[in-house]
Each structure stands twice: as C-alpha cells, then as structure tokens.
Amino acid sequence: MARFNLRSSTSTSASAPASRPASPVRSTRRARTREGGPGHERDARSELFLLAVANFVTQQTFYESGEDRDDRFGALVRRLAVEDPAWTAGLLGWLRGDANMRTASLVGAAEYVWARLDAGATEGPSNRQVVDSVLRRADEPGELLAYWTATYGRNVPKPVKRGIADAVRRLYSGTSLLKYDTDSKGFRFGDVLNLVHASPDPAKAWQGELFRYALDRRHNPESAEVPAGNRTLAAHRALMALPVSERRAVVLAPDGAERLAEAGMTWEALAGWLQGPMDAAAWEAVIPSMGAMALLRNLRNFDQAGVSDEVAERVAARICDPQAVARARQFPFRYLAAYQHAPSLRWAYPLEQALGHSLGNVPALPGRTLVLVDRSGSMWSPLSDRSKLNRADAAAVFGAALALRAEDADLVQFGSTSQVVPYSRGESVLKVLERFGNLGGTYTAQAVREHYRGHDRVLIVTDEQAAAYRHGGDPTAEVPPTVPVYTWNLAGYRVGHAPSGSANRHTFGGLTDAAFRMVALIEGGRDADWPWAAAASA
Numbered sequence: 272m273a274r275f276n277l278r279s280s281t282s283t284s285a286s287a288p289a290s291r292p293a294s295p296v297r298s299t300r301r302a303r304t305r306e307g308g309p310g311h312e313r314d315a316r317s318e319l320f321l322l323a324v325a326n327f328v329t330q331q332t333f334y335e336s337g338e339d340r341d342d343r344f345g346a347l348v349r350r351l352a353v354e355d356p357a358w359t360a361g362l363l364g365w366l367r368g369d370a371n372m373r374t375a376s377l378v379g380a381a382e383y384v385w386a387r388l389d390a391g392a393t394e395g396p397s398n399r400q401v402v403d404s405v406l407r408r409a410d411e412p413g414e415l416l417a418y419w420t421a422t423y424g425r426n427v428p429k430p431v432k433r434g435i436a437d438a439v440r441r442l443y444s445g446t447s448l449l450k451y452d453t454d455s456k457g458f459r460f461g462d463v464l465n466l467v468h469a470s471p472d473p474a475k476a477w478q479g480e481l482f483r484y485a486l487d488r489r490h491n492p493e494s495a496e497v498p499a500g501n502r503t504l505a506a507h508r509a510l511m512a513l514p515v516s517e518r519r520a521v522v523l524a525p526d527g528a529e530r531l532a533e534a535g536m537t538w539e540a541l542a543g544w545l546q547g548p549m550d551a552a553a554w555e556a557v558i559p560s561m562g563a564m565a566l567l568r569n570l571r572n573f574d575q576a577g578v579s580d581e582v583a584e585r586v587a588a589r590i591c592d593p594q595a596v597a598r599a600r601q602f603p604f605r606y607l608a609a610y611q612h613a614p615s616l617r618w619a620y621p622l623e624q625a626l627g628h629s630l631g632n633v634p635a636l637p638g639r640t641l642v643l644v645d646r647s648g649s650m651w652s653p654l655s656d657r658s659k660l661n662r663a664d665a666a667a668v669f670g671a672a673l674a675l676r677a678e679d680a681d682l683v684q685f686g687s688t689s690q691v692v693p694y695s696r697g698e699s700v701l702k703v704l705e706r707f708g709n710l711g712g713t714y715t716a717q718a719v720r721e722h723y724r725g726h727d728r729v730l731i732v733t734d735e736q737a738a739a740y741r742h743g744g745d746p747t748a749e750v751p752p753t754v755p756v757y758t759w760n761l762a763g764y765r766v767g768h769a770p771s772g773s774a775n776r777h778t779f780g781g782l783t784d785a786a787f788r789m790v791a792l793i794e795g796g797r798d799a800d801w802p803w804a805a806a807a808s809a
Contacts, residue, residue, distance in 0.1 A: 298771050306713055306738045308736070319347040319351060324763070326344055327375070360395065363405055364405065365802060366405075367407055373411070380415065403438050411438070413458030435467045443481060445498075452488065460488075461490060477501060506533045507534040507535055510534045515546050523556075537560075541553060541557050551577045551578050603668050606625050607626065611659075633672045636673070637678050641680070645733035646708060650761075662762060671694070675703070682703075692707060693706065715737040727754065735760055755775040755793065760780040789802070
C-alpha cells in the first residue's frame with residue numbers, strides 16, 4: 272500500500288476544483304514494463320507521439336532494436352493516417368519544425384501517403400501538403416525519395432512528386448546546391464528534378480537556369496555552365512579553377528573570408544579545396560560563414576589549430592546569442608556534447624549560456640518541487656549513432672535545469688538506489704551535471720517513496736521501464752492524488768510506468784524543452800493539448 276507523507280506544504284492542490292486539468296497522453300489497459308514492473312499501455316496517438324519525439328530512425332535502444340522500433344513507428348503512422356489524418360498531419364509537421372526530428376518526420380510523411388493511397392482515403396489534409404510540410408532543408412527532397420524508392424519501389428505516386436516539387440521551389444538555390452548537391456547523396460538535385468518534374472517558381476526568375484544547371488551538373492558535369500546571373504555559383508567556379516598552389520594565398524588575403532563566403536564555401540569543402548591542413552588561418556577565414564551547428568562541432572578543432580583569442584571571442588558571442596540559439600533549434604544536449612568534446616575554459620561560459628537559452632521553456636515553479644532523474648542502466652544507450660550522449664545525460668540536463676529554476680526543489684538521481692544531488696542557486700547546469708552517476712536498476716517507486724515529503728509536485732525524467740513489483744508498483748501511487756505528478760518520457764517505449772491523462776497524472780515526452788509549456792498550462796489550471804494544436808490556438 273502506498274504511504275503518503277502529509278506534512279504541511281505550500282500546495283494549494285488540495286483545494287483544487289473537482290475537474291482537474293487534463294493532458295493529451297492517455298493511458299489505457301494495464302501491462303508490464305520491459306523490466307517486468309506494473310505499467311500501462313497508451314492509446315495509439317499517445318504511443319506514436321512519445322515514440323516520435325524520441326525516435327532517431329534506425330537507432331537501437333536498450334530494450335528495442337532499431338528495426339523493431341522503426342516497424343512500430345511505421346505501423347502507428349499508417350494506422351493513424353487513415354483513422355485520424357488531421358492529427359497525424361499535425362504531428363508530422365510539428366515533428367519536423369519545433370521538435371526538430373528530421374528523419375522521423377520524413378519517414379512518417381512517406382508512410383502517411385502510402386497508407387492513405389493504399390486505403391483509398393481522401394478525407395483530411397492532402398498527401399501533397401503533408402509531404403511539403405516536412406521538407407525544410409534542400410537535401411530532404413532527395414532523402415524522402417531515397418526512403419520511398421528503397422521501401423516502396425521506383426514508382427513514385429503523384430502526391431509525393433507534387434509535394435516534393437513544391438518543396439524544391441522553396442528550397443533550391445545556388446547556395447543550397449553547393450552545400451547539399453554532392454556525390455555522397457543518393458539522390459542529387461538533378462535526380463530529384465528528373466523524377467518530380469518541378470517547374471521553377473514564377474517569382475524567382477533565376478530558378479529556371481539553376482534547375483538547368485543542376486541537371487547538367489548531374490549528367491554532363493564537364494560541360495555544365497554556371498548560370499550567368501548567379502554570383503555565388505560564378506564565385507565558386509572561379510575558386511575551383513585556381514591552381515592548388517594559389518589557393519592558400521586566397522585564404523591568407525585580407526578579403527579571404529569574404530571571397531569564401533561569396534563562393535558558398537563550407538568548411539568541409541574548404542579542407543578538400545586547399546588539399547592541405549586546416550590550420551588557424553583556414554579556420555579563421557571560414558568561421559564567419561559557418562552556421563551555429565558547425566561552430567559547435569568544431570570548437571575542439573579551433574583549439575587544436577590555434578585560432579586566435581579575438582576570433583574565439585567572436586565565435587563565443589555567436590554561440591551564446593539568444594536569437595542565434597533560437598534560430599538554430601538545437602537539442603539542449605548538443606551544448607553538453609560540445610562542452611564535453613572541447614572542455615576549454617574559453618568555451619565553458621558561452622556554452623553554459625547557450626544551454627540556458629535552449630532551455631527557455633523551463634518554468635520557475637513555485638513552492639516545493641521534487642525532481643527525480645533516472646540514471647539506471649537502460650538510460651545509457653546512445654541517443655543516436657552520431658552522438659556519444661545518452662538519455663541519462665539528457666535527463667540530467669532537464670532535471671538540473673528544473674531544480675535550478677524552481678523556487679525550492681529537491682534534485683534526486685535514482686536507479687537501484689537513490690541519492691540527493693547537491694546544487695546551489697545560480698550554479699551552472701554543466702557543473703551540476705558532474706555530480707550525477709550510473710545507479711543500476713530502475714526502482715522508481717522506491718525513489719519516490721524515499722524522497723517525497725509533502726512536495727507541491729513531482730517531476731520524473733525517465734524511460735519509464737520500472738523494475739518488478741517487489742521494488743515498488745506505480746510510482747505515482749506514492750504521492751497523494753491531489754498532488755500533480757509529471758512524467759517526462761525520454762524513450763518512447765510502448766508501456767509506461769503509470770496512468771496518465773487526468774487526475775493529476777501527466778506524461779510528456781521529447782528531447783527539447785517544449786514539453787515544459789504543457790507543465791506551465793497545467794500548473795495554471797488549464798488543459799494541455801498536443802503542442803501543434805496549442806500553437807495553432809495561441
């Protein structure tokens with residue numbers, strides 16, 4: 272039986288109205304977690320949402336292979352594309368936008384179209400619109416075509432072609448061609464144009480010539496002529512025509528940075544163009560035209576090359592600029608990864624500031640809050656093949672940020688045991704993270720039981736795969752029903768550790784801070800809707 276500690280608290284939850292705020296993730300029947308603990312399945316929409324916001328396609332997790340995970344994702348999208356097309360279309364567009372889950376949204380759009388064509392469904396958002404809505408970067412039309420042809424064959428249906436053609440008109444430019452139309456891509460720009468027959472945007476007089484050049488560049492590269500009016504492509508062609516022996520002089524010249532930027536030269540292309548080392552001069556010439564993510568990935572390279580303090584100061588200012596952080600829409604854990612990869616003192620403070628800006632939706636919760644961070648073994652599998660970070664790191668980032676901004680929070684890490692994580696108000700999130708460890712099993716209910724002391728709310732950041740009953744049942748049952756318990760799911764497994772959707776029990780998910788908007792709504796006495804629906808009604 273759950274034991275409640277009803278010591279006095281500042282909570283007003285006990286006097287809350289009978290109709291408590293609801294949240295969209297809804298549990299259904301009872302089931303068992305992957306560790307054999309008691310749990311709850313969710314309805315199809317909730318299961319798909321939690322999986323989608325944590326799904327790096329093909330990535331294996333601790334309990335689920337990449338293939339099984341992708342199959343489950345595809346099956347859920349296909350089902351809901353027919354049963355609830357408006358909701359599914361909203362999810363996919365939001366997934367590519369605010370949630371920044373690029374590959375999952377492309378795969379989802381392809382599965383959406385296939386299922387609706389197969390079922391003959393016509394109600395709801397058009398297939399063409401859904402395809403267009405998930406394509407936000409110029410290499411993505413080719414990536415969607417690559418997925419479609421690998422999965423469903425070379426017969427590409429008209430809605431897919433038309434949606435891609437709409438995106439091509441938005442996205443194809445001289446700069447994007449230089450960046451993304453490379454031999455490493457399965458579908459080059461010319462391949463995409465051949466397949467979808469995109470016509471140029473009437474408002475872009477230059478685009479017809481660009482399309483012609485992309486086709487010639489693909490099929491007749493030796494004779495392809497740069498469009499006369501395109502300064503970027505012309506500048507790039509001029510640089511490429513220089514003898515190798517003359518290229519470093521361009522980098523060292525006073526106008527070297529401007530010439531590289533005008534030619535759309537990326538840092539990746541610069542290394543090959545120079546056919547020599549990326550020394551301090553090379554980096555300093557290309558840094559002004561590098562994007563935010565490229566800067567983050569190369570901080571260690573800047574240090575190793577000996578980039579000057581003056582240039583490093585400019586890099587630091589760009590990294591932590593609030594507007595630049597908002598535009599970049601990076602996952603908060605990317606800044607932790609950059610800090611771990613380049614632990615130089617000159618990057619620590621700007622990365623801490625950038626991390627803070629990326630966590631702008633974390634609320635300053637009033638009263639007393641218990642924050643529990645899952646550091647069990649299953650949380651340590653990598654988030655993606657391209658990252659050394661894991662769900663344990665992401666959980667610690669969010670948990671520490673919550674505690675530091677709350678009025679009065681107890682921060683606890685748990686596994687088979689649990690420990691209070693000490694911190695000081697105003698302290699760096701990155702410093703607090705150094706006090707987290709690996710704590711073995713997932714005894715969530717036991718951790719709640721040991722640390723709940725009349726708090727006004729409880730937040731649990733976890734993959735929800737709680738251990739068998741002898742270590743505790745429903746962790747939310749350890750808290751009075753008048754006190755809200757928020758579960759932040761970071762993995763998207765089918766079964767969760769507790770009921771959710773109403774009665775002060777709520778589940779959210781994702782790898783950005785967007786879910787905290789729902790917490791703020793519920794704390795304010797309002798129902799929380801799906802994030803794309805909430806944005807549309809704002």
